[in-house]
Amino acid sequence: xxxxxxxxxxxxxxxxxxxxxxxxxxxxxxxxxxxxxxxxxxxxxxxxxxxxxxxxxxxxxxxxxxxxxxxxxxxxxxxxxxxxxxxxxxxxxxxxxxxxxxxxxxxxxxxxxxxxxxxxxxxxxxxxxxxxxxxxxxxxxxxxxxxxxxxxxxxxxxxxxxxxxxxxxxxxxxxxxxxxxxxxxxxxxxxxxxxxxxxxxxxxxxxxxxxxxxxxxxxxxxxxxxxxxxxxxxxxxxxxxxxxxxxxxxxxxxxxxxxxxxxxxxxxxxxxxxxxxxxxxxxxxxxxxxxxxxxxxxxxxxxxxxxxxxxxxxxxxxxxxxxxxxxxxxxxxxxxxxxxxxxxxxxxxxxxxxx
Amino acid sequence: xxxxxxxxxxxxxxxxxxxxxxxxxxxxxxxxxxxxxxxxxxxxxxxxxxxxxxxxxxxxxxxxxxxxxxxxxxxxxxxxxxxxxxxxxxxxxxxxxxxxxxxxxxxxxxxxxxxxxxxxxxxxxxxxxxxxxxxxxxxxxxxxxxxxxxxxxxxxxxxxxxxxxxxxxxxxxxxxxxxxxxxxxxxxxxxxxxxxxxxxxxxxxxxxxxxxxxxxxxxxxxxxxxxxxxxxxxxxxxxxxxxxxxxxxxxxxxxxxxxxxxxxxxxxxxxxxxxxxxxxxxxxxxxxxxxxxxxxxxxxxxxxxxxxxxxxxxxxxxxxxxxxxxxxxxxxxxxxxxxxxxxxxxxxxxxxxxxxxxxxxx
Numbered sequence: 001x002x003x004x005x006x007x008x009x010x011x012x013x014x015x016x017x018x019x020x021x022x023x024x025x026x027x028x029x030x031x032x033x034x035x036x037x038x039x040x041x042x043x044x045x046x047x048x049x050x051x052x053x054x055x056x057x058x059x060x061x062x063x064x065x066x067x068x069x070x071x072x073x074x075x076x077x078x079x080x081x082x083x084x085x086x087x088x089x090x091x092x093x094x095x096x097x098x099x100x101x102x103x104x105x106x107x108x109x110x111x112x113x114x115x116x117x118x119x120x121x122x123x124x125x126x127x128x129x130x131x132x133x134x135x136x137x138x139x140x141x142x143x144x145x146x147x148x149x150x151x152x153x154x155x156x157x158x159x160x161x162x163x164x165x166x167x168x169x170x171x172x173x174x175x176x177x178x179x180x181x182x183x184x185x186x187x188x189x190x191x192x193x194x195x196x197x198x199x200x201x202x203x204x205x206x207x208x209x210x211x212x213x214x215x216x217x218x219x220x221x222x223x224x225x226x227x228x229x230x231x232x233x234x235x236x237x238x239x240x241x242x243x244x245x246x247x248x249x250x251x252x253x254x255x256x257x258x259x260x261x262x263x264x265x266x267x268x269x270x271x272x273x274x275x276x277x278x279x280x281x282x283x284x285x286x287x288x289x290x291x292x293x294x295x296x297x298x299x300x301x302x303x304x305x306x307x308x309x310x311x312x313x314x315x316x317x318x319x320x321x322x323x324x325x326x327x328x329x330x331x332x333x334x335x336x337x338x339x340x341x342x343x344x345x346x347x348x349x350x351x352x353x354x355x
Numbered sequence: 356x357x358x359x360x361x362x363x364x365x366x367x368x369x370x371x372x373x374x375x376x377x378x379x380x381x382x383x384x385x386x387x388x389x390x391x392x393x394x395x396x397x398x399x400x401x402x403x404x405x406x407x408x409x410x411x412x413x414x415x416x417x418x419x420x421x422x423x424x425x426x427x428x429x430x431x432x433x434x435x436x437x438x439x440x441x442x443x444x445x446x447x448x449x450x451x452x453x454x455x456x457x458x459x460x461x462x463x464x465x466x467x468x469x470x471x472x473x474x475x476x477x478x479x480x481x482x483x484x485x486x487x488x489x490x491x492x493x494x495x496x497x498x499x500x501x502x503x504x505x506x507x508x509x510x511x512x513x514x515x516x517x518x519x520x521x522x523x524x525x526x527x528x529x530x531x532x533x534x535x536x537x538x539x540x541x542x543x544x545x546x547x548x549x550x551x552x553x554x555x556x557x558x559x560x561x562x563x564x565x566x567x568x569x570x571x572x573x574x575x576x577x578x579x580x581x582x583x584x585x586x587x588x589x590x591x592x593x594x595x596x597x598x599x600x601x602x603x604x605x606x607x608x609x610x611x612x613x614x615x616x617x618x619x620x621x622x623x624x625x626x627x628x629x630x631x632x633x634x635x636x637x638x639x640x641x642x643x644x645x646x647x648x649x650x651x652x653x654x655x656x657x658x659x660x661x662x663x664x665x666x667x668x669x670x671x672x673x674x675x676x677x678x679x680x681x682x683x684x685x686x687x688x689x690x691x692x693x694x695x696x697x698x699x700x701x702x703x704x705x706x707x708x709x710x711x712x713x714x715x716x717x
Contacts, residue, residue, distance in 0.1 A: 049457055153570045162475045162498070162540050164571050187460065187487065189453065260453065261479075266571055270451045305454055306461065308447045316450065 006337065007284065010329035011296075013336075017325050018318070025313045032318070035310045040303035048178070048185025051194050052255065054291075054298030056081065056269075058197040059252035060276025061283060061290040062204050063115075063245045067133075068285045069208055070241035071221030076122060076137025077249035078273025079144035080115040085253025086151050087114035089264035092169025092257075093156050103172035108196070108254055115250015116243040118144065123242035127235040133242065141273075152266050164266035175259035191259030198291065200248060205287035217241050249273060278327045297323060411437070411652055412462035413446035414455060416474035420446060425601075425644060428626060429473040429496065432645030436652035455480035463488040469655040471648060472496070475542075481505065492660045494651045496644055497542070503662045508647045511668030512542065513549035514700050515640040516597075517707040518669070519622050519676055520553020521696050523595040524561050525689045526637060527554075528618065533588035534565040535581055535607050537600035538574040543567070545710035546599040546624075552708050556696075564588045568603045581606030589619055595637060597622040608632045620685070629681040637685055639677040646673055670701045 019029035040050045060077040067074035074080075087110040098106065122136040156166040175191040178184050208214040219227035220237045228234055256268045279297055283289030304319030329336075413433050420430045433444045445467070447458040455477045462470045463484065470491060472481050475498035485493050485502040492504055499507040523532045532554055536543040551563045566584040568574040581603035585596050589610060596611060596619070598604035604624060608631050611621040623629065623639030630636075647667050654660045667673020676693070678686060686693070699705040 045457070045460070049453075052453065149571055162542060163479075164538075187456075189456070256453070265452060268452075301450075302457070305447065305450075305457060309445055309461065316448070 014325035036303035039306035040299035045186025048188025048190040049302040050299040052190040054294040055255040056252040056272040057294035061279030063249035064280035065285040067245040079141035080246040080249035081252040082144040084111035084115040084250025092173040096170030100172040112247040116247030119246015120243035189260040193255035409442040412467045412470040428644035432648030459484045463491040507664040515674040516549035517553035520550035524554040524557025531592040533593035533596040535598040536567040539567040575601030578606035585610030627677040633681040641675040
């Protein structure tokens with residue numbers, strides 16, 4: 001529990017700063033908080049949307065967190081997500097008539113493979129050519145946009161539609177909406193991809209904490225010299241860890257592509273890969289922390305849509321400000337603790353002098 | 356003081372509790388509003404013989420309300436209606452494709468009688484939402500959604516394109532004219548097809564070059580590429596260039612300005628762009644999204660809303676070409692002929708080819 005406290009303090013600080021900002025803009029923070037709460041958890045539909053927005057963030061957050069454990073910084077979740085989503089759509093269009101029990105698992109697997117391939121290439125470049133993974137993964141993002149454009153707008157384009165999107169995927173690939181399945185989420189597009197995300201979170205947690213492979217990853221990230229001397233192959237672990245990170249990010253498109261739009265539309269990743277970095281940081285790079293952080297960010301994203309409607313001076317962009325403030329506060333946690341200790345020491349010494 | 360209170364744990368607790376309470380209260384009031392709101396709204400509407408107290412919802416496309424073209428025009432039309440009828444307009448910008456649906460639903464759930472969806476990207480979302488709210492009226496710009504409570508506002512872009520094509524055919528000295536499209540989609544093909552027909556009608560020997568900026572939505576915002584395409588067409592001899600390329604069209608205006616002999620002209624699109632490079636813009640083909648939005652709000656206020664497709668063209672000035680101080684002298688020699696063509700199109704004497712319809716035949 002003590003580990004969690006600073007994160008909550010960070011969120012508190014972000015809330016405080018946001019309150020000052022809203023006051024300065026001439027709106028009551030209470031009203032804004034009410035709008036955000038109502039918009040994100042006020043109705044079953046609103047909460048469904050919150051979880052829908054959170055779903056890709058759980059995947060990308062887990063991907064980034066997983067890589068962090070191995071001492072790697074994966075900035076390429078956006079590209080890996082894009083490749084994964086394209087692969088899912090491609091399988092769903094080309095093999096449209098597969099029966100249901102094999103169809104969607106195959107698409108999900110294809111998404112994982114595509115993302116893993118994309119991540120693996122970055123790791124391979126790092127191991128073989130010494131290309132830093134931050135540089136590699138960010139450049140691979142751009143390549144993925146190009147490939148996505150080619151596949152969506154050329155190979156699999158739906159010429160009947162004015163929108164830049166692919167043909168629809170086969171019926172058997174649709175991930176069911178939770179509202180149809182178990183009656184939750186109101187009329188939101190929340191679908192079974194959310195459960196897939198939770199399952200992956202559980203898997204990540206178990207593998208990292210309970211398996212030898214997880215131990216190797218944590219050694220590689222935490223004490224590479226120790227890992228090397230213990231006989232762990234750093235390059236093999238790096239390759240595997242980064243490929244799996246990419247694979248997890250590759251699943252992030254499932255919610256939109258298989259669960260909601262039933263096709264890949266240009267720009268479906270919508271920045272989830274980058275927000276995932278913030279989610280991983282906020283979640284303390286731990287699986288359940290990431291899930292919680294993703295739901296918080298999803299709630300902000302959904303709740304803020306109503307700000308345009310219900311306030312005069314504040315627009316939905318406030319959500320981005322809040323997200324940024326939270327990340328800043330989390331990132332400067334160490335400094336805050338030190339500041340606190342410094343103030344405490346000063347206070348105590350002045351007290352001592354008075355006596 | 357207030358801030359320090361907030362900082363303390365008690366303050367935060369209060370803050371959260373207050374938030375939850377307000378939320379609960381809002382939830383309750385909303386419900387009672389939903390049922391009584393409709394009836395009272397109707398009653399007061401009849402009494403005031405206008406739209407007093409009425410609120411209209413506007414769901415904007417990703418471009419946002421300051422895009423200086425499509426969304427801005429919709430907001431302008433709604434604002435005009437709001438002033439005239441004393442109603443309120445609420446607008447929401449959608450950050451992503453998944454946000455259209457909740458925005459429409461939120462409006463409808465709050466008992467807003469008319470919800471306007473701006474842009475064809477919202478068609479899928481509206482298809483899902485409209486049947487769930489049979490008592491709410493919806494309108495969508497630039498797409499057809501087949502539901503009894505949806506008005507689909509379509510524009511006869513081909514009529515205006517034909518007209519400015521005819522003008523281009525009359526005005527060209529080289530016998531070569533150009534067209535720069537934004538994203539290569541059916542709607543822009545529709546512009547091109549009619550433009551070509553218009554040019555040939557005025558000048559059967561004329562050549563029409565065409566180029567598209569791209570095939571993704573970023574093609575609407577790439578003025579550099581727009582300029583390149585324009586310069587290339589100019590180097591082949593084109594001296595009148597019509598663009599239907601959103602913000603990429605700004606590059607076309609820049610290209611036209613590079614002609615030192617001042618013998619090359621651009622034709623603007625959607626809004627009146629004559630003033631962008633005064634003297635170098637022959638005219639602008641106007642697509643009055645603002646008028647369409649105004650009209651549909653007016654019909655709602657007057658309780659004459661009707662679902663189904665509605666088209667705006669030359670006859671009702673939903674489509675037009677712009678004449679103002681910047682280009683009055685430029686177009687003066689051709690006005691007579693242009694007005695004749697306009698009358699003939701409205702009267703049905705000239706059949707303008709429509710890309711949408713030729714596609715259906717295939």
